[in-house]
Structures are given as structure tokens and as C-alpha cells.
Amino acid sequence: MNQAESDNAAYHWGMVIDLDRCTGCGACVVACQAENNVPTVGETLCSQGREMQWIRIERYWEGQYPEVRARFIPLLCQHCDNAPCEPVCPVYASYHTSEGLNGQVYNRCVGTRYCANNCPFSARVFNFFEPEWPEPLNNQLSPDLTVRSKGVMEKCTFCIQRIRRGKEDAKLEGRPVRDEDIVPACAQTCAPGAIVFGNMADPESRAFRLARSKRRFRLLEDLGTEPSVIYLKGGGREDD
Amino acid sequence: MKNTRVVIFLAFVLLATAVTLLVFYNLGYIFYFPASSDDRSPAQPIAFSHRLHAGERGIHCEYCHRSARISSTAGVPDVALCRSCHMYIAADRPVIKDLSRYWIEGRPIPWVRVHRLPDFAFFPHRMHLNAGVYCDQCHGNVAAMDRVERVSGLNMGWCLDCHRRKSASIDCWTCHR
Numbered sequence: 001m002n003q004a005e006s007d008n009a010a011y012h013w014g015m016v017i018d019l020d021r022c023t024g025c026g027a028c029v030v031a032c033q034a035e036n037n038v039p040t041v042g043e044t045l046c047s048q049g050r051e052m053q054w055i056r057i058e059r060y061w062e063g064q065y066p067e068v069r070a071r072f073i074p075l076l077c078q079h080c081d082n083a084p085c086e087p088v089c090p091v092y093a094s095y096h097t098s099e100g101l102n103g104q105v106y107n108r109c110v111g112t113r114y115c116a117n118n119c120p121f122s123a124r125v126f127n128f129f130e131p132e133w134p135e136p137l138n139n140q141l142s143p144d145l146t147v148r149s150k151g152v153m154e155k156c157t158f159c160i161q162r163i164r165r166g167k168e169d170a171k172l173e174g175r176p177v178r179d180e181d182i183v184p185a186c187a188q189t190c191a192p193g194a195i196v197f198g199n200m201a202d203p204e205s206r207a208f209r210l211a212r213s214k215r216r217f218r219l220l221e222d223l224g225t226e227p228s229v230i231y232l233k234g235g236g237r238e239d240d
Numbered sequence: 241m242k243n244t245r246v247v248i249f250l251a252f253v254l255l256a257t258a259v260t261l262l263v264f265y266n267l268g269y270i271f272y273f274p275a276s277s278d279d280r281s282p283a284q285p286i287a288f289s290h291r292l293h294a295g296e297r298g299i300h301c302e303y304c305h306r307s308a309r310i311s312s313t314a315g316v317p318d319v320a321l322c323r324s325c326h327m328y329i330a331a332d333r334p335v336i337k338d339l340s341r342y343w344i345e346g347r348p349i350p351w352v353r354v355h356r357l358p359d360f361a362f363f364p365h366r367m368h369l370n371a372g373v374y375c376d377q378c379h380g381n382v383a384a385m386d387r388v389e390r391v392s393g394l395n396m397g398w399c400l401d402c403h404r405r406k407s408a409s410i411d412c413w414t415c416h417r
Binding site: 095097098101103105106107108144145146147157160161164168171172 | 358359360362364366367370411412413414416417
């Protein structure tokens with residue numbers, strides 16, 4: 001899928017995260033873990049930096065004590081249009097969909113971990129060991145997506161199972177996808193409403209309008225990876 | 241002389257490697273697809289005849305497989321649905337008495353799965369039915385089978401053939417996620 005083709009597609013999924021609204025509560029992290037069958041790895045592996053989170057909260061301090069303020073950045077896969085993880089995969093497990101998503105096909109992945117090493121956002125996590133689901137955690141596994149096994153790379157999918165469901169529902173009703181059809185788990189649970197997901201190819205969508213804000217910026221923009229996640233920051237009044 | 245020995249030794253090593261690899265490859269295959277493709281028509285706990293129900297009596301597939309049009313799964317009917325008819329119809333036959341025992345004991349019938357997809361493949365029944373791909377295109381003429389037999393390969397190439405023919409999506413994330 002080249003750039004011109006994806007520009008003409010009916011859908012280009014994107015996300016807007018308002019950092020002025022984010023309180024750093026971490027509800028999105030928990031919601032993602034529950035929705036996407038993301039395993040918990042335990043204390044030892046966590047201390048070795050092998051914790052598995054598809055979205056994490058980065059914390060920064062602003063100012064000097066006592067005039068100090070914490071700022072948070074929820075960091076997930078940026079679904080770059082020019083993704084560094086894609087060309088390095090030897091088995092095409094990491095690929096670009098026609099809808100601007102950065103796909104990861106678990107059953108193709110052979111676990112070279114090249115993609116994660118090439119990701120400037122460290123958004124990808126690897127199953128170093130067979131994930132365990134002790135009772136009663138196994139009962140809350142979602143049947144809508146794969147339970148990954150050892151040796152497989154995984155990452156945020158923008159809740160592809162919800163995107164599929166939203167598109168299927170819309171198709172059965174014979175209409176295009178609307179804003180409210182697809183809400184990823186992190187956006188659904190965000191109490192201050194900092195996360196907005198939507199179709200960037202639709203000028204009427206809320207995400208599209210928010211993405212035109214003066215407060216917009218994208219992470220590591222100088223790398224030219226063209227992320228689909230747009231952050232808003234700058235304080236003051238919202239200009240939505 | 242020495243060269244010949246080396247050649248023989250190397251040939252032996254190559255042969256041994258090939259045999260080992262072949263054995264492990266096949267072992268891996270067997271463990272990867274546990275409900276192996278060999279048994280396409282496994283024995284069922286109750287001798288339910290699709291030929292009788294769907295064929296002779298003409299009961300529509302969706303009368304029992306009720307969620308096919310609205311959900312990803314077609315749905316295997318519960319014992320209550322079987323019983324809603326068989327409380328009155330042929331209630332004295334031995335097979336139906338077997339069926340009633342499940343109801344009395346409050347147990348589900350342990351049907352043996354015939355059409356099994358790998359866990360990383362997702363097949364939404366509702367999208368196919370609503371697109372006009374009906375049951376028989378994948379499941380064959382079930383109305384002529386006493387015991388259901390799998391007639392399709394159910395492998396990815398078989399899916400993709402049809403998806404290409406009908407210009408359906410062949411994006412990986414349509415079925416794998």
C-alpha cells in the first residue's frame with residue numbers, strides 16, 4: 001500500500017490525545033490490558049523491563065520545586081504512515097493496512113524483534129515467555145482477538161476488533177462508519193475525555209477537527225515517521 | 241581412500257539431518273493442528289441426523305443455528321431447543337430418550353466440533369450470510385448427510401480464493417487479529 005493509495009481510502013484511522021486534559025490516572029492502561037488480552041508478566045520480569053503494556057503513561061516534571069507540575073503523555077503505537085517497524089520485518093508480519101493502520105499479524109510473527117528495536121517510540125512488546133492466565137483471569141480473556149503465545153511481538157492495534165465490529169455493523173446497515181461506532185478501550189475509559197479516536201479521512205469527524213487545533217504536535221516529528229496519533233498541548237482554552 | 245570415507249561420512253550426516261528434520265516437521269504439524277484433518281466426520285454423542293431434520297423435514301438451518309445471521313458464531317442449539325420439539329415428537333424413541341437424559345441431568349450435549357478454525361482466524365458468520373454466501377457454500381449439502389462431514393479444506397488459500405473471486409477484503413487484519 002503506497003502513500004497515494006492510502007490517501008484515497010475511505011478510512012484513515014487516527015487518534016487525538018489532549019495532554020491538557022490527561023490527568024495521568026492510568027485508566028487507559030488498565031482498560032487496554034483487559035480489552036486486548038495483554039498478559040501480566042510478574043514482578044521479576046517487570047523489573048527487567050519486560051512488562052507488557054500496549055499503552056503506557058510517560059511522566060515528566062515541569063518547573064522547579066516548589067513550583068513543580070507533573071505532565072503526562074499516554075504513549076501507544078503511533079501507527080506511523082511511514083513506519084520504521086514495517087520494512088524490517090523479514091516475514092511481513094508487520095505491515096501497513098489500506099486504512100492507515102500499522103498491522104501486526106501474530107500468526108506470521110517469528111519473533112526476530114527487529115521491529116521493536118526499530119520503533120522510535122518503544123511501543124512494541126514481546127512475549128519472552130509463555131503468558132500465564134491463572135484462575136480466574138482466564139475467564140476474562142476476550143474471544144474477539146488472539147491470545148498471543150511465546151515468541152510473538154504485539155502492540156496497540158487501535159482495538160482492531162472494535163474497528164472490525166464497527167465497520168461490520170455499519171456495512172450491514174448500509175452506511176459509512178460514524179464517530180460513535182468505533183471507540184477503542186482507552187478512549188472509552190478515559191474519564192477526562194482526553195483520547196478521541198476517529199476517521200481522519202472524514203472532515204466531519206471529531207478527531208479530524210481536533211487534529212487541526214493550534215495546540216497540535218506529533219511525537220519525534222523530525223524523524224518523519226508521520227504518526228497517526230496527534231497530541232494537543234499548550235494549556236489555556238480549548239480551541240475545539 | 242580417505243576422501244571416500246569423508247564423503248560417506250558427510251552423506252550419512254546429511255541423511256540423518258534430513259530424516260530428523262522430516263520427523264520433527266511432521267510432529268510439529270500434528271501438534272499444530274490437533275484436531276487433525278484426518279477425521280472429517282467424527283462420531284457424535286447423539287446420532288443426530290441432518291438429513292432427516294434439514295433434508296426430509298425441511299427445517300431451515302437458522303431455526304436451530306439461530307445466531308448465524310446476527311453474530312460471528314452460528315450457534316449450536318441448546319438442549320432446551322431440541323426438547324421444545326421432542327417433548328412431543330418421537331419422544332418414545334431410544335435416541336430421543338438419550339437426548340432427554342441430558343435435559344434431566346441438566347448437562348449440555350458434548351457435540352464434537354467438525355469445522356474448526358485455528359484460534360488466530362476469525363470468521364464472522366453474519367457478514368457471509370448477509371453478503372449472500374450461504375451455509376452450503378462452505379458446509380456442503382448438509383441436508384443430505386446423516387452425520388455431518390467436513391467437505392471444505394478450511395485453509396487460508398481456500399478462503400482467499402473465494403475472497404478474491406468476490407472482491408472481498410484480503411487485508412490480513414480482516415481475519416487475523
